[in-house]
Amino acid sequence: MSTIIEVSHVYKAFGGLSVLDDCSIKVEEGSITGMIGPNGAGKTTLFNIIAGNLPLDSGRVRFNGEDITNMPANELFHKGLLRTFQIAHEFSNMTALENLMMVPPRQLGENLFHTWFKHTEVRQQENDVRQRALEVIDFIGLSHVRNELAGNLSGGQKKLLELGRTMMADARVVLLDEIAAGVNRTLLGDLVANIERLNRERGYTFLVIEHDMDMIARLCDPVIVLAQGHVMMEGTIEEVRNNPQVIEAYFGAPTE
Numbered sequence: 001m002s003t004i005i006e007v008s009h010v011y012k013a014f015g016g017l018s019v020l021d022d023c024s025i026k027v028e029e030g031s032i033t034g035m036i037g038p039n040g041a042g043k044t045t046l047f048n049i050i051a052g053n054l055p056l057d058s059g060r061v062r063f064n065g066e067d068i069t070n071m072p073a074n075e076l077f078h079k080g081l082l083r084t085f086q087i088a089h090e091f092s093n094m095t096a097l098e099n100l101m102m103v104p105p106r107q108l109g110e111n112l113f114h115t116w117f118k119h120t121e122v123r124q125q126e127n128d129v130r131q132r133a134l135e136v137i138d139f140i141g142l143s144h145v146r147n148e149l150a151g152n153l154s155g156g157q158k159k160l161l162e163l164g165r166t167m168m169a170d171a172r173v174v175l176l177d178e179i180a181a182g183v184n185r186t187l188l189g190d191l192v193a194n195i196e197r198l199n200r201e202r203g204y205t206f207l208v209i210e211h212d213m214d215m216i217a218r219l220c221d222p223v224i225v226l227a228q229g230h231v232m233m234e235g236t237i238e239e240v241r242n243n244p245q246v247i248e249a250y251f252g253a254p255t256e
């Protein structure tokens with residue numbers, strides 16, 4: 001396996017508060033890497049930096065060997081580095097299927113020139129996008145609600161739809177930030193199964209922040225533990241669970 005994401009010596013402070021302090025991680029291509037850590041450890045801040053949503057103070061981020069430090073999110077999107085976001089407000093009045101059809105970059109139909117002069121080509125591309133969206137919605141198990149407004153979907157169904165949107169964009173690496181939160185166990189099972197399938201069948205690499213340890217245990221290897229802005233350890237879930245330092249970081253110093 002080769003390294004697909006490499007974060008080297010990243011520092012980030014908000015005002016006087018140091019949040020990431022000499023933080024370095026590597027994510028191997030084809031892995032489902034977990035990231036855990038106590039509240040306020042800096043996990044989401046690190047995600048925001050990798051995904052181009054937040055500038056860092058110093059350090060470097062590489063994606064597939066290319067320096068992407070402080071590269072904007074839309075450029076990273078085109079390169080296949082994506083994070084899932086909650087369905088934006090303006091998309092909640094579109095159907096689940098339409099939400100998928102909105103994703104592909106550089107749709108010919110969005111360009112007036114093409115709309116006027118290349119009707120056939122535009123129509124062909126719209127058909128292709130629709131076909132792809134139908135396949136994706138089938139893959140994520142939401143065919144039965146494809147014509148529902150996205151805003152009316154349940155929390156878990158919205159998470160599945162977010163995952164589906166990454167499939168429309170042909171992701172290579174997907175950053176998942178606490179997708180289990182508020183999702184019922186049945187849909188969580190679907191979500192986990194879909195992540196595993198995307199990893200196995202489509203070669204997606206995942207970096208997953210999660211507080212749900214069952215989900216981490218089922219999905220992730222390796223697991224990175226972040227504490228106070230730097231990596232405390234990395235290992236299998238068993239190694240992490242049995243590490244006294246990790247136990248102390250989560251539950252405080254053991255009482256004598």
Ligand SMILES: Nc1ncnc2c1ncn2[C@@H]1O[C@H](COP(=O)(O)OP(=O)(O)OP(=O)(O)O)[C@@H](O)[C@H]1O
Nearest residue numbers: 014015017019037038039040041042043044045046
């Ligand atoms: N935009 C911001 N401005 C100021 N402080 C911030 C900002 N974003 C995060 N912080 C602070 O940075 C620290 C790390 O926050 P972060 O959200 O990265 O932690 P986390 O590990 O994701 O926590 P949790 O598990 O609770 O989501 C916290 O103390 C937080 O208050």
